[in-house]
Amino acid sequence: MAQKRGFLNHIRPRGVSEKAMSFGYTFCLGGVSFLAFVVLGFTGILLMFHYLPGEKSGYASVTTLASVIPFGGLIRDLHFWAGQVMVISVSLHMVRVVKTKSYRPPKEWNWLVGMSxxxxxxxxxxxxxxxxxxxxxxxxxAVAVHILTLLPGIGRPLAQMFLGGASAANSSTLMVYVWHCVALPFLALWLQMFHFWKIRKDGGVRPL
Known part of the structure; x- marks a missing residue:
């Protein structure tokens, strides 16, 4: 019970330093990244109702979403742009961490989580x-498969595990679909929750 209270106190502390709330210090890049992730999750669930992975069905699903399904094109565009916003905001967030030297102890482990x-x-x-x-x-x-197969010994198993036989003729495989829609998002969500908790535990985002 004590550990649970400790976790909740770090996620929602009674007080937050003024420096930690300064927009000019963080530019709210972590918050923007998480907001983009939430939009991606919501729009992704909606897209899953109409998307079918496969050599022919993948592209056909995207075309149907854009031209037939009501608001399908809007939802897909929101999903796409939220993804680009997240890539940019997470990258800038890491640059900010380097500039402010927030990767130093005791925050080195959270730096590794951020890199992940x-x-x-x-x-x-x-x-x-x-x-x-x-x-x-x-x-x-096809390029991704080729790069992975260059790894000695484990290259081909990794390509099969992550891409499931993706090729120039078929990039929309069931394996890629499961990784993108289930495994990777849940892993990212868990790491983000741990990341937020660790920030609070290490004293917030203020300079060391």
Whole structure:
């Protein structure tokens, strides 16, 4: 029970320093990133009702969403732009952390969590691009598979595990769909919750 109260107190402390609330220090980049993630989750769930992964069904689903489903094009655009906003805001957030030296102890572990979230954001953006099922995304999938297979020993198993046989003809695989819609978002959400808690536990965002 004590641990639970401690967690809640760090997430929602009684007081927050004035410096921690300064817009000029943080530019609210972490908050913008999380807001973009929430928009991505909400619009992504709506898109899942009409999207079918597959060599032919992937691209057909995107076309149907854009031209047939009511507000489908708007929802897809919101999902796309929220993804780009998140990529930019997370990247700028990491630059801000480096500039303010917020990666120093005792915040070095949270810095690693932040780097993991940056990588996850980029992977989520890339897998979302693959789910378009277009010729361009197929070419990107083929390049990704080729790069992974260059890794000695584990390259081919990794390509199969993460991309599921994606190729220039079929980038919209069920494997990519599951990673993009289920596994990676839940991992990103868990890391974000831990990230926020660790920020509070380490004393907020004020300079060390």
């Amino acid at each position: 979230l940056l990588v996850l954001t980029l992977v989520l953006d890339f897998t979302g691009y693959l789910l378009r099922g277009s010729q361009e995304s197929g070419a990107a999938a």
